Amino acid sequence: MNSFPRFKSSLSLKDDISFLTKILVCDFQNFSLKSxxxxxxxxxxxxxxxxxxxxxxxxxxxxxxxxxxxxxFIAVSPINIPDVVNAILINDQKPFFYDLDLNDHIIHEDExxxxxxxxxxxxxxxxxxxxxxxxxxxQRIHKFCKENNIILVEDITxxxxxxxxxxxxxSLGRFSIGSTSTTKFLCSTYxxxxxxxxxxxxxxxxxxxxxxxxxxxxxxxxxxxxxFLLINLVTSGFLFKCLxxxxxxxxxxxxxxxxxxxxxxDKIDVFNDEFLAQPRKKFPKSFYFNLNNWAFSFMMKSLKxxxxxxDGRRIMAQKLISEIREDLLSxxxxxxxxxxxxxxxxxxxxxxxxxIELREILLRVNIDSVGYGLNxxxxxIIFKEYKRNLPNxxxxxxxxxxxxxxxxxxxxxxxxxxxxxxxxxx
Numbered sequence: 001m002n003s004f005p006r007f008k009s010s011l012s013l014k015d016d017i018s019f020l021t022k023i024l025v026c027d028f029q030n031f032s033l034k035s036x037x038x039x040x041x042x043x044x045x046x047x048x049x050x051x052x053x054x055x056x057x058x059x060x061x062x063x064x065x066x067x068x069x070x071x072x073f074i075a076v077s078p079i080n081i082p083d084v085v086n087a088i089l090i091n092d093q094k095p096f097f098y099d100l101d102l103n104d105h106i107i108h109e110d111e112x113x114x115x116x117x118x119x120x121x122x123x124x125x126x127x128x129x130x131x132x133x134x135x136x137x138x139q140r141i142h143k144f145c146k147e148n149n150i151i152l153v154e155d156i157t158x159x160x161x162x163x164x165x166x167x168x169x170x171s172l173g174r175f176s177i178g179s180t181s182t183t184k185f186l187c188s189t190y191x192x193x194x195x196x197x198x199x200x201x202x203x204x205x206x207x208x209x210x211x212x213x214x215x216x217x218x219x220x221x222x223x224x225x226x227x228f229l230l231i232n233l234v235t236s237g238f239l240f241k242c243l244x245x246x247x248x249x250x251x252x253x254x255x256x257x258x259x260x261x262x263x264x265x266d267k268i269d270v271f272n273d274e275f276l277a278q279p280r281k282k283f284p285k286s287f288y289f290n291l292n293n294w295a296f297s298f299m300m301k302s303l304k305x306x307x308x309x310x311d312g313r314r315i316m317a318q319k320l321i322s323e324i325r326e327d328l329l330s331x332x333x334x335x336x337x338x339x340x341x342x343x344x345x346x347x348x349x350x351x352x353x354x355x356i357e358l359r360e361i362l363l364r365v366n367i368d369s370v371g372y373g374l375n376x377x378x379x380x381i382i383f384k385e386y387k388r389n390l391p392n393x394x395x396x397x398x399x400x401x402x403x404x405x406x407x408x409x410x411x412x413x414x415x416x417x418x419x420x421x422x423x424x425x426x
Contacts, residue, residue: 002416003245003366005235008406009183009228010302010309013236016229019298023222026294029215033296040300046168047176047195050208053216053289055157055179056083058192059124060283061207062175063091065200066151072121077107077155078393079128079374082277085383090282096120097378099390103334104133105347108392112144122151125173127159128372129402130185130344131335135166142172153177156195160185161310161342170195180299182228185309185342187302188295189225190216214289221294245368277380312407313343316414320346320403323418328425345402349395350425358401365420369401 009016034051041049052058063074070092076084078097088095096118098111105128115123123145127133145152154173162169170176176195180188196204234244291299321329321337331349335341348369350358355371362369376397378387404417 002237002413003241004368004404004409004413004417004420005240005244006368006370006402006404007183007231008235008404008408009232010185010305010407011187011232013229013232015301016225016232019294019301020222020225020229022294022297023218023225028218028221028292028294030293031290033293033300034291037296037299040303041193044303045170045176045195047171047197048201048204050194050196050204051291052192052194052208053190053212053287053291054181055155055177055192056081056087057211057283057287058177058179058194059084059087060091061204061211062153062177062194063087063093063122064207065175065203066122068093068121073118075107075115075120075123075150076377077124077126077128078376078378078390079372079397080126080377082375082377082380082382083280083283084124085277085377085380085386086280087283090280093122095377095383095386097386097388097390097393099388100128100393100396101133102331102349102392102395104131104137105129105333105335105396106131106133107141109137109140112141115150116148120150122153124153124155126155126157127162128345128396129333129347130158130160130162130342131333131347132162132164132338132341133335134338135164138164138172139166157184158344159342160344161306163340174200180302182224185302185306185344186299188291188299189221189228191291191295191299211288212290214286216289216292216295217286245366277375277377277382279382309407310342313405314339314341316405316407316409317341317343317346319414320405320418325422325425328421343405346405347396347400348403349399352395352399355398355401358399361424362401362421365424367404367417367420367424369403371401372397 038049052061072093073096074088074093075096075098085095099108100106101108106125142152152173154170154176156170156176157179159169178186178193180186180191180193182189194204234240317336318339328350333347336346359369377383378390403421
C-alpha cells in the first residue's frame with residue numbers, strides 16, 4: 001500500500017545533488033550575481049529589493065529603519081519563530097500578539113480596534129500557509145492603518161505566489177519581508193528579502209551595507225543543504241514506503257520529539273528555531289552575512305520553477321476540495337477555496353480534535369502529517385508578560401494539521417490520498 005509523507009521537496013533530487021556539489025567547489029566570496037538577482041526580483045515585485053541573511057535580520061533592519069520611540073508596540077502574529085519577537089525586544093520595542101481569523105490565518109478584523117486602543121505603532125501581517133485573504137479585507141486593513149498612523153509591514157514568507165487582482169502581492173505594506181530559507185517557494189537555503197518603496201531605499205541600503213559585513217559559511221550551507229537532501233531522499237516513493245513510514249508509525253506516540261538526526265542538524269544550524277524559545281540581548285554577529293553567487297543561483301532556480309510548482313498545487317487543491325467529503329471540510333479555512341492562494345500548506349481542522357489526534361487518525365491510512373512547526377509565542381515563558389487570550393490562534397496552532405499537497409503527486413497519488421482521508425474519518 002502507498003504511503004504519503006508530510007513534505008515533498010519542490011527541487012528534484014538531481015538538482016539537490018548538483019547544488020550540494022557546487023557548495024564544495026564554488027567561490028563563496030563571489031557576489032557578482034547580486035545585481036542580476038536584484039533586477040529580476042525588482043521586476044517581479046515592482047519594488048526596491050534588498051537581500052539579507054534571514055527574515056529575523058530583515059525585521060531587525062526594518063525596525064532600525066523606522067526609528068520608533070522606545071517601547072512602541074509592534075503587533076505580530078502569535079504563531080511565529082521566537083526570534084521575530086526577539087527582534088522586536090532587541091530594538092527596545094514591545095510585541096502585541098493579535099488573534100487570527102480561522103478563515104485565512106491572518107489578523108482577525110475584530111482585533112484592529114484593539115490595536116488602536118493599545119497604541120500599536122506597527123502591524124505585521126503574516127500570510128500563513130500561502131492562503132489568500134479577501135482583497136476587500138486587506139484593503140480595509142490598509143485603510144485602517146493609514147487612518148490611525150499605524151505602519152503596515154507584510155510577512156510574505158509563506159505567501160510567495162499569491163495572486164491579487166487589484167494590487168501586487170507584497171505591495172500593501174510600507175515594507176514587506178520574506179524568508180528565502182529551505183522549503184520556501186523562493187529559496188536560497190539561508191536568506192531573506194526586504195521590499196520597500198523608493199522613499200525608504202537610502203536608509204535600508206545604508207543599514208544593509210553597514211550590518212551585513214560577514215561572508216557566508218561554506219560549512220553551514222553544506223550541512224543545511226545536505227540535511228534537506230536527505231529529506232528529499234527519504235521522502236521519495238520507495239524509501240519512504242519501505243523505511244521512513246514504518247519508523248514513523250512505530251514512533252507515533254513520541255508526540256513532538258525530534259528524530260536524533262534532526263537534533264544533530266539543529267545543533268549545526270546557525271538559525272535553528274528551538275522549540276524552547278531563547279531570550280536574546282542581541283543577535284550574534286554571525287547572523288549578519290551577505291548572500292553569495294551560490295545562494296543567488298539557487299534562488300533564481302526556485303524562482304524559475306515557482307509558477308509550475310504553485311500551478312501544480314492549485315490543481316491538487318481543487319481536487320482535494322471537490323472530492324474530500326463535504327462534512328470533513330466544514331472547519332477548513334474558506335481561503336482554501338480561493339484558487340489564487342499559493343498552497344504552501346493545506347491546513348485541515350476537524351471537530352476540535354488535537355493535532356496529535358488528527359495525525360494518528362491519518363497514520364492509520366498511511367498518510368503522515370504535521371501542523372505549524374512555528375512556536376505559539378504567547379505561551380513561551382520568556383514572552384509571558386505579553387500573553388493575551390487568543391482563542392482562534394490556539395485552534396490554528398494546536399488543532400491544525402496539513403494534508404499532503406505537492407506538485408509532484410500524480411493523479412493516482414491524489415486519488416489515493418483523497419480516498420484515505422475519506423476512509424479515515426468514517
